[in-house]
Every structure is written in C-alpha cells, then in structure tokens.
Amino acid sequence: MGRPLGQSGNAALRPKLFRRKILIAAALLLLFSAADAEDLVVGVSAAFSGPSRGLGIELYRGSISYFEMINRQGGVHGKRISVKAYDDGYEPDSAIQNTIRLIEKDDVLLLFDYVGTPTVTRVLPLLPQYRDRDLFLFFPFTGAQPQRQAPYDKYVFNLRASYREETQGLVNHFLEIGRKRIAVFYQIDAYGRSGWDGVKRTLAEHGLKMVAEATYRRGTPFSESLQKQVDILKNAGPDAIVSVGSYAACAAFIRDARNSGWNVPIANVSFVGSENLLNLLLESGAKAGKNYTQNLINSQVVPSYEDTRLAAVREYRDVMKRFSQMPPAHLMDPGYKPLPYSFVSFEGFLNAKLLVEILRRMENPLDRKSLRDAVESTGEFDLGIETPVSFGPEKHQGLDTVYYSTVENGSFHPIKDWNRWKQ
Amino acid sequence: MRISRLFLKTVFSIIFLLAIFALSTMLYFSRQLRIRMIGEFESKGKAIADSIANSGGEVLLSRDASTIQAVVDQYGEIDGVGYVFVVDVDHEIIAHTFVPAVPPETSLIIQEQASTDRRDIRMSGQGDYVDISAPILAGAAGYVHVGMDRGVIQNQVKSAIQDEASLMVVLFLIGILVAYLLARSITRPIQAAARAAEAVAGGDLNVKIDVVSKDETGQLSESVRTMIRNLNSVVGQVQKAGIQVLSMATKISATSKDQEAAVNDFRVFTTEVSATARAISATSSELAQTMMEVSRVASETGELAGTGKSGLHSMETYMHQLVAASQAISSYFAELNEKAEKVNTMVTAITKVADQTNLLSLNASIEAEKAGQYGLGFGVVAEEIRRLADQTAVSSLEIEKTVAEMRSAVSKGVRSTEDFSQSVEKSAERITNLGAQLSLIIEKVETLTPRFESASDSTQSQAEAAQQISESMFHLNEAAQKTAATVDEFRQITEQLHQAVRGLQQEVSRIKVRN
Numbered sequence: 047m048g049r050p051l052g053q054s055g056n057a058a059l060r061p062k063l064f065r066r067k068i069l070i071a072a073a074l075l076l077l078f079s080a081a082d083a084e085d086l087v088v089g090v091s092a093a094f095s096g097p098s099r100g101l102g103i104e105l106y107r108g109s110i111s112y113f114e115m116i117n118r119q120g121g122v123h124g125k126r127i128s129v130k131a132y133d134d135g136y137e138p139d140s141a142i143q144n145t146i147r148l149i150e151k152d153d154v155l156l157l158f159d160y161v162g163t164p165t166v167t168r169v170l171p172l173l174p175q176y177r178d179r180d181l182f183l184f185f186p187f188t189g190a191q192p193q194r195q196a197p198y199d200k201y202v203f204n205l206r207a208s209y210r211e212e213t214q215g216l217v218n219h220f221l222e223i224g225r226k227r228i229a230v231f232y233q234i235d236a237y238g239r240s241g242w243d244g245v246k247r248t249l250a251e252h253g254l255k256m257v258a259e260a261t262y263r264r265g266t267p268f269s270e271s272l273q274k275q276v277d278i279l280k281n282a283g284p285d286a287i288v289s290v291g292s293y294a295a296c297a298a299f300i301r302d303a304r305n306s307g308w309n310v311p312i313a314n315v316s317f318v319g320s321e322n323l324l325n326l327l328l329e330s331g332a333k334a335g336k337n338y339t340q341n342l343i344n345s346q347v348v349p350s351y352e353d354t355r356l357a358a359v360r361e362y363r364d365v366m367k368r369f370s371q372m373p374p375a376h377l378m379d380p381g382y383k384p385l386p387y388s389f390v391s392f393e394g395f396l397n398a399k400l401l402v403e404i405l406r407r408m409e410n411p412l413d414r415k416s417l418r419d420a421v422e423s424t425g426e427f428d429l430g431i432e433t434p435v436s437f438g439p440e441k442h443q444g445l446d447t448v449y450y451s452t453v454e455n456g457s458f459h460p461i462k463d464w465n466r467w468k469q
Numbered sequence: 470m471r472i473s474r475l476f477l478k479t480v481f482s483i484i485f486l487l488a489i490f491a492l493s494t495m496l497y498f499s500r501q502l503r504i505r506m507i508g509e510f511e512s513k514g515k516a517i518a519d520s521i522a523n524s525g526g527e528v529l530l531s532r533d534a535s536t537i538q539a540v541v542d543q544y545g546e547i548d549g550v551g552y553v554f555v556v557d558v559d560h561e562i563i564a565h566t567f568v569p570a571v572p573p574e575t576s577l578i579i580q581e582q583a584s585t586d587r588r589d590i591r592m593s594g595q596g597d598y599v600d601i602s603a604p605i606l607a608g609a610a611g612y613v614h615v616g617m618d619r620g621v622i623q624n625q626v627k628s629a630i631q632d633e634a635s636l637m638v639v640l641f642l643i644g645i646l647v648a649y650l651l652a653r654s655i656t657r658p659i660q661a662a663a664r665a666a667e668a669v670a671g672g673d674l675n676v677k678i679d680v681v682s683k684d685e686t687g688q689l690s691e692s693v694r695t696m697i698r699n700l701n702s703v704v705g706q707v708q709k710a711g712i713q714v715l716s717m718a719t720k721i722s723a724t725s726k727d728q729e730a731a732v733n734d735f736r737v738f739t740t741e742v743s744a745t746a747r748a749i750s751a752t753s754s755e756l757a758q759t760m761m762e763v764s765r766v767a768s769e770t771g772e773l774a775g776t777g778k779s780g781l782h783s784m785e786t787y788m789h790q791l792v793a794a795s796q797a798i799s800s801y802f803a804e805l806n807e808k809a810e811k812v813n814t815m816v817t818a819i820t821k822v823a824d825q826t827n828l829l830s831l832n833a834s835i836e837a838e839k840a841g842q843y844g845l846g847f848g849v850v851a852e853e854i855r856r857l858a859d860q861t862a863v864s865s866l867e868i869e870k871t872v873a874e875m876r877s878a879v880s881k882g883v884r885s886t887e888d889f890s891q892s893v894e895k896s897a898e899r900i901t902n903l904g905a906q907l908s909l910i911i912e913k914v915e916t917l918t919p920r921f922e923s924a925s926d927s928t929q930s931q932a933e934a935a936q937q938i939s940e941s942m943f944h945l946n947e948a949a950q951k952t953a954a955t956v957d958e959f960r961q962i963t964e965q966l967h968q969a970v971r972g973l974q975q976e977v978s979r980i981k982v983r984n
Contacts, residue, residue, distance in 0.1 A: 138543075167539040192536045234568055239538030246534075261568045275569040 085128040086121075086411055088401070089148030091141050091169075092161035092187075094133035094377040097267050097294035100322035101390055102161045103382060105187050106131060106373050108362070108394025109159055112402070114369040122405045125412070130154055133377050134165055136264065136292070141165035145172055149181060155414065157183040159397055163190035163209075163237030163317075164264065173201035180414040182421075185397040187390070188317065189347065190240040194443060203421055204443040205397055205435070206347035209237075209290070212315045213244030215448040216288055216345055223468040225285035225311070227257045231275060231299055232290040234261040241290025241315055258282030266295040268326055276302045285469055287312045293319045297326040297338075304338050311467050313343040320344045320451065320458050321388040328456060339453040343461065346449040349431050350460050351392045357430030362395045363387065389458075396429055400444070403427050476656035483648035491637040499630045506626045510549050511587070511599055514617040517544045518586075518603035521553065521613040537564040544615070549625065551598045551618030557611040567595070578602070578614060589619075596620050658686035662693045672980045674701050704980045711974035718967040725960040728840040732953040735833060735850070736946055742826070743942035750935035757928035764921035767914055826941060833949065840956060 092102035106129075113127045121127060130152045134140035141160070148154045149172075160166050166186045170193055173181060183202045186193060189209035193202040217228060230245050232238030238261065245256055260275035276299065279287060287303075289296050289312055296318050303312065314323065327338040351359050366387060372378060385391065404427075405411040408420045426434040427444075435444040451458040521544055541553045545566040554565035560579050565571055572592040578600055590600050598616035605611045658680040668676035674697055680690040833850045 163535065164539065164542060167535065168543070190535050191533050192539070195533065234566055235542050236535040236539035239564055240535035243534035258570075260570050263568050272569075278570045 084412070085126045086405060087128050087130055087152065087154045088156055088158040088184075089145075089152060089154030090129055090131040090159045091134045091144035091148065091157075091165070092131065092159060093136035093165075094131070094373060095379055096135040096137075097265055098136040098162065098292045098319075099379055099382060100293060100385075101187060101317070101319045102133070102136075103373055103378070104319070104322075104385060104388050104390035105159050105161060105394040105397075107371060107384060108366075108391030108396075109398035110371040110373075110394075111365050111369045111391075112395050112398035114371050115365050116402050118369070122402060122411055127402070127405075129158070131373065131377060136162050136165060138164050138168035141169050142172065145169050149176055149179065155412065156181065156417065158185065158401065159394060160186040161188070163188040163240055164235040166190065167192050167236040170198040170201070173198060177201075180417060182417060184401055187393065188237065189315065190236060191243070192236070199442050202442060203437060205400060205445055206316065206393065206443075207446050207448050208244075208443065209240045209315055209317075210244040210247070211446060212345040212347065212448050213241050213288055213290070214248045215450070216313045216315075216343070217245055217248040219450070219464050220286045220311075220313075220467075221252060221254075223464050225467065225469050226254060227283065227285040228254070228288060229258040229260075229279045229282055229284035229286075230256050230288050230290065231260050231262075231279060231296075231312075233264050233292060233295065235264050237264075237317065238290045241288065245288050257284050262291065262295050262299070264292070266298070268294040268298050268301075268330075270295075270298060271302060272299045273302045273306070275299060276306055276308065280306070280308055284310060286310060286467075289314045289318070291318065293323040293326065297323050297330070300327060300342065301330055301338055304336065304340075305334075309341055311341045311343060313345065315345050316347045316389065318344065319388070319390050320346070321385050321390070324453060324456075324458065325385075339456070341467070342453050343467075344451050344458060346389050346451055347445065347447070348389055348393045348396060349449055350451060350458065351387045351389065352457075352459065356432060358396065358399070359392075359430075361399075361430060362392050365395060366391065396431070399429055400427055400435060403429075473656040473660045475659060476652050479652035479656065480645075480648050483652070484645055487641050487644040487648070491641045495630075495634055495637050498633055502629050502633065503626050506629065507622055510617050510622045510625075511601065513547075513549060514599060514601040514615045515586075515603070517547060517550060517553070518601050518613045518615040520544070521555070521615070522603040522605045534563050541566060549617055549621045550615060551596065551621065552592075552614075552616040554614050555605075555611060556614065558609065563611075575614075579612075590616070592616070654682075655686055658682060658690050662689050665693050665697065669697060669700065674704065675981050704977060708974070708977045708980075711970060711977055715967065715970045715974060718963060718970050722960065722963040722967055725840070725956060725963050729953060729956045729960060731840075732949055732956055736949040736953065739942050739946040739949055743939050743946065746935050746938035746942055750932045750939060753928050753932035753935055757925045757932065760921050760925035760928060764918050764925065767917050767921065770914055826938075826945065833945075833952070838952075838955070840959070 090106065092106060093099050094102045094106075110129055113129065116122065117126045130148060132140075132144035132147065134144050141162075145157065148157065157169075160169065160183060166183070166188050167190060169183070173183060174197065181201070183193070185203060185205045187206075189206060189212055191208065191210060192198055194204060194208055220226075220228060228245060228249060230242050232242050242259065249255060258279050258281070260278045262272060262275060266272070272295065280303070287310055289299060291299070291314075296314055300312055300323075303310070314320070323344075324339065327342075331338040349356055349359065351362060353359055354363070372384065404417075404420055404424075407424050408416055410416070421437050422439050426436045428434055433445060433447055437444060450461040450464075452461050453459075521540060524540060537555055541555060541564045544550060545553045552566050554562050554567070554571070554575065556579050557563050562571060562575065562579075565575075567575075572595055574590055574592050578588070578590060586602050588600050589597070591597050597619035599619060599622075600614055600616050602612050602614045605613060658678075661678050661680050665676045665678050676697065678690045678694055681687060682690070829850055836850060
C-alpha cells in the first residue's frame, strides 16, 4: 500500500534535479489529500463533552496546532498528518466503540492522545485483538498502571510519568515536612484507584496507612455538593489530602472544604487539568468573595509552560500563538472557553512533537511494521525540555519526572520550597 | 334519558366479574413476579461475583488495583448492582464502588466471608442490599462481594407490577367498554319495545320502533311492531262495533218506552173492570137488604096472624085457603129459590170469569216480561180482558133481571098475602079462637124467614164474589203496575246500557288508531 507516493516521498529527499517533479508530486499530494488516501492519519478518542471536556479539548489543541505547523512546512516526508477524532465524553463504552471505528472504518495509522484511565483501561484489551495490524496507542493522557505493565505495555507508548510516580512524589514530600496523616479523595474508577494505590503503596513503604478515604462518581459536575466527602475526611483529622479526580469534582471538593473552614493542603495530580481547576476556583471564589486557591499543590508530568528558558516552552508558545487550532465544529462545545496556554495543551504539544520526530525517523511512515523499531531502537529524542526522552523494548514510558506547582497570584508556579507547609 | 335497569344490572355484573378477575390475576402475578424477579436478581449477583472472581485471579496476583477497579467498574454499572468490592487475603479492600466512602458494615461481611455466600445487609447511608460473595482462587487470593440493591430490585418489581397493573386496568376498561356496548345493544331494543308497550298502554297506537337487528332483540322489536299493528286493526273494529251497539241500544230504549205505554193502557182497563165489579157488588148488597126487608115483613105478618087469636077457630076454614096461599107463597118462594139458585150459577160464572181474568192477568204479566219486541201481545190480552168484562156485564144484567122477577114475584106474594090478610080480617073474629092454629101458622111463617135469610146470604155472597172480582182486578192492576215498574226498570237498564255503550265508545275513541 502507498507505494507510488512513498517513492515520491523518497524523491523529495534527493537533489534539486527533481524539483519540478517534486512540485508536480506535491500538487498530486494535495489532490489526494482531499481523499485522505495517503495522509498520515492518527485516531483520537477523547472527552470533548462532559465535565472533563477541558482535558480532551486542550490536549487536542496542543497536538493539532503542532501538526498544523508541520503540515504547513510540508508534512512528514511530504505527507500531511491528519487527525480523525471522536468524542467519548470520558465514558469507557464510547471509547471502545470509537476505537473500533477508528481501526476498522477509518483505518488509522495509530491511536493517539487518548484521555482518561477508565477509558484507556477498557480500550487496552482491543490492542492485542488487532495485533496483526501492528496497532499502537501513543501517549495516552493517563498515568494509570495497566498500560505500563504486562500484558498491554507492549502496545502502548507513554510519554508522561505514571500516577504511581506522581502520588509517590506527593506523599514523600508530605512525609518529609511532617505531614504523616494522609487521606485520599478519589474518583471511584480505575483512575482514582490507580492514584489511591500509589498513595497506599508509598505509605506502606513507610509503615503507614491512609487515615481516611472518600470517593465520588465519575461525571460529577462542579455544581454538586461534595460536603459529605469533606466531612468524612475532615472527621479523620488528616494532615494532607491527595485528590485523584477530574477538575470539576476536585474543584467542588476544594470549594466545600474551604467553605467549611478547612484549610488543609490539597494535592491534585496532573490529570486534573490545573488551569481548568484553577479557573473554576477563581470564578466561584470571586462570586463567593472567598479565596479557594490557598494550600493547593498540583503535581505535573510536564514542565511549567511559564519556564521560557526551555526551548520547548518557547516553541509551544509560538505554535499556540501562530497556528492555534480548534477541534472541528461537531466536537466543539460552544460553551467552552479555550485556554491560551495550559499544562494539558503543552502535553499535547509535546506528544505531537515526539510523534512527528518518530515518524520522521522512519523510512516510510506508512509502514506500520517498522513503527515499533522506530520508537524502541532509535535512541534519544530531544524535545527541548532539558530531559532527553528514550524508549526501549522494556521501556515504554518516555519520562519519569514529576513537577510540582502551586497557585500564586492566580496562576500555577513551580514549588521552590515545601517547608511553607511544614508541620 | 332514563337508564335501563337491565342495562345497569348487566353492566355492573360484568364490571364486578372483571374486577374480581383483574384483581386476583394481578395479586397472583405480582406475587409470582416478585419471587421470580428477586430470584433472578440474586442469581445475577451470583453470576457477576463468580465472573469477577474468575477473571480477577491473575489480576489480583499482579496486585494492580486499577485493573481490578476497571473490572469491578464494568460490573458495577450493571443494573441492580448496588456495589462491588474485592477483598484480598489480608482482609483489605483493594477495589470497591462505594461513594462517598466504604460503609463500616463491610467489615462485618469481610469477617464472616467464608461462612456464607449470601446475606442481607443494610449499609448505613446506602440502603438495603443482598450481599453475594464468591471466592477468588478458592479464597486463596481473596473474595469478591457483589451487593444487589434491594431498592433497585424493589423498584423493578414495582415497575413490572405497575406495568402489569396498568395492563389489567386497560383490559378492565376495554372489558367495561365491551360490556357497555354489548349491554346497550341488548337493552336498547328492549327499552324501545318497553317504551312502545308503555305508549300502547297509554293509548297511543301511533308509536314506532326504529330498531332493526337480526338477533332476538330484533325479533322482539318485530313482534311488538306486529302486536301494535294487530291492536290497531282490533281497536278500529271495536270502535265501529261500539257505534253499532249504541244505535241498537237506542232502538231498545225506544221499544221499552212503547211497552211502558202499553202497560199503562192495561192498567186503565183493569181499573175500569174493577169499577164495574164494584158496582155489581153494590147492587147485590141492595138486593140482600130487600130480602131482609121481605123477611121482616113476613115476620110482621106472622105477628099480625098472632094478633087474630079471637077468630082462631074460624080460621080453620080459611086454613086451607091460607095453606093454599101459603103454598102459592112457598112456590113463589121456591121460584125465588130457584132464581137464587140461578144467581148462584151466575155467581159461579162470574167466578169463572174471575178465574179467567186471573189467568189472563198471568198471561199479561208473562207477556209483559217478554215485552221487548212483543208489545202488540198486550193489545190482544187487553182485548180478552175487555171481552170478559162484557160477559161480566151481561151476567150482571141477568142478575138484575132475575132480581126484578124476584121482585115481582115477591110483589105477587105481597098481594096474595094482602088477600090472605083480607080473608084473615074477615075471619078475624073467627080465628081469634083459632089461636093455636094460628100459632101453628105463625110457626110456619117463621120457618119462611131463614129461607129468605139464606137467599139474602146468597145475594150477600154474590156481592162478596163481586168484591173478590174487584180485588182481583185491583191485584191485576197492581201486577200491571209492577209490570210497568219492571218495564221502567228495563228502560232504565236500557238507558244504562246506552250509557255504557257510549262510555265504551268514548274509551275506544281515546285510543289513537293508525289511519
């Protein structure tokens, strides 16, 4: 498949002798691209609606904006990268249906930018099912364990650190400053359980147990009261809360905790979508005349987009300024206000940048059989975040670094000193 | 519109039966449904628990909580499943679906998890559940607990029962509708027939029945229609007959008036007969008085003879004369006796006439009874009676004549007696001595007196007989009067008949007959 254009792609790399031919080929490519016949099509299933839509939309925007830039520059080996996206609303069943559609109907090259643990966890069993197609899931927006261990790890490439690493880091930091009574607020599904498990394991290493736990149901909107959960945890008298949830529910939990006069440090993990969380707290805080943003800690799996020392941050900001793209109209919730910059869209940008790098290193990016090798055996990738990214046959997670941030002056900044919460 | 009682009875009976049927069916199936559905739910819970336990062995051993949670979530979304939680060998919950927190009651379940695989439990703040547990790797890796939500079970049972109930209600309503239509289709024609019959009872034969049907109610309607048609013709005929009877009654009434007149005429006649008889009676009485007079004179004569004691012995010579004279007298008086005998006969004849008249009066009364169309009969009877009256008149004339003869005979006797007394005067002195002889004569004269008396008696009895005739005539008159009364009564009855017929005609004419 794709032989003639593959050859013309190779031709593009040859001397200037063939420039006219290249132009003709490019014109043909444009013609064909209308039919999507030879694009590099990546398939996305993410939350574009519901309480977690902010994650799906921002991740998509970070990636598609970068792809836009690459496409304008001539694509990868002369091939456009296009994204086929479906909305799963953060619901596992929809995610499964979308995935089957992407594989069988749309015949995508690979799966990309999936959002959420419960969704991805349920999609994973499909991948061995289609193993003869050499189908891989690239850089899902989740830190859950299942796609990082057997039997699914070989079908998935992760970029970000795991929730286990995020929660481990958070718990260790709290223990260091004397906050030993840890309670967990979590979403009652595979995602929440993953974070819960990380907290539990880390505490166990120190011979400790969590003092309390409270749960909420996936899809809980910000408008709902979570006072019950606040009361359950408050009654146990914890020193710190690790919150493993989505931004609407976590913001509601923080709001209700602060409203009941409880100022305990609350730490959220990367999946929460820090800016979406912050915006909800700022808006409702302004309405209530209260400051809901004190004592908030968010762990991140990408560096701060405020750190312009980093080449990746500068490029990200440039891309988001010049090539900012929105999801197609049918996926876009008109009530959603896109963020200029965010940890999520920065992660989407990095995902896209890494994918383009991988594809560029392939002789024929349409050759799926060579995809695994291209990722596992081509050494280090430099994304411009100071930390090099590399994969191997036994290493399907690119980064292990966890970054910590807190709200200062209405935005997230890296934490320089944990001792301010020392007890 | 008045509601037919038959209709109400039919409809209410069917509603009652339907209600019993619907209610008992509902109760029975509700019970069955509840038992079966709860059983289904529990076996569903068991299946889920077993399924998680079987798939969870490997995962549990790998000790990845989020993978277990993903499996648990998948089953937790199944309808009726209230919660799912997985316990490891250390009795620690490693995945669950509780919101907002794990209820304390779970520790109870965990403690006794090996002893039973099914128990009812109430989770504080969560509700009532049937907890079903299944061991993972025969308990070596832990246990799976599935809580089937009793609330959901109850709701499902309730909604199933509600569905069933509403179905029954719909069927019930359809049943009522069908019963209503059925009952109406039966009672409407009957009602129409009843209305028609009522109208007929009220005298309106113009009523119409519109119902057309092929079933029995149609037959009923057709029968009532036929009945009204027949009644129409019968009443029409009765009305005509009434007019005829009325005219006949009028005629009878007129006839009875004629009869009454005839009877009145008869009464006049009998009155006349009676008067005549009374006259006869009076005459006979006078005759009797005369006879008495004669007797008295005879007595005086005897006394006069007695006074002529001086010429008694001279009287011997005249004794023969006297004897002859007395013989003549005795013959005269024998004659008189005969006449009296004749009077007797006549009296008998008069008695006969009286008898016949009596008989006639009887006939007359019989005729009077038949009076209706035989008014003329009375004329004939009247004729007969008139004839009898004539005979009676003739007889009375003869009596008169006889009495006259008797009078002359007596006169002769008187003259002879005068001659005899002259002889006696002549021989007065002579017979003075003949006192004894004269006494003998006196004795003989005295024997004459009873004879006169008997004659007088006969005359008297004649008078009595005439009186009897008169009485008979009076009775006859009375009878005729009664006859007249009877005829009057008959006339009155005829009048009543007339009135009755008129009334009947009025009644019948009230009924409106189809033209």
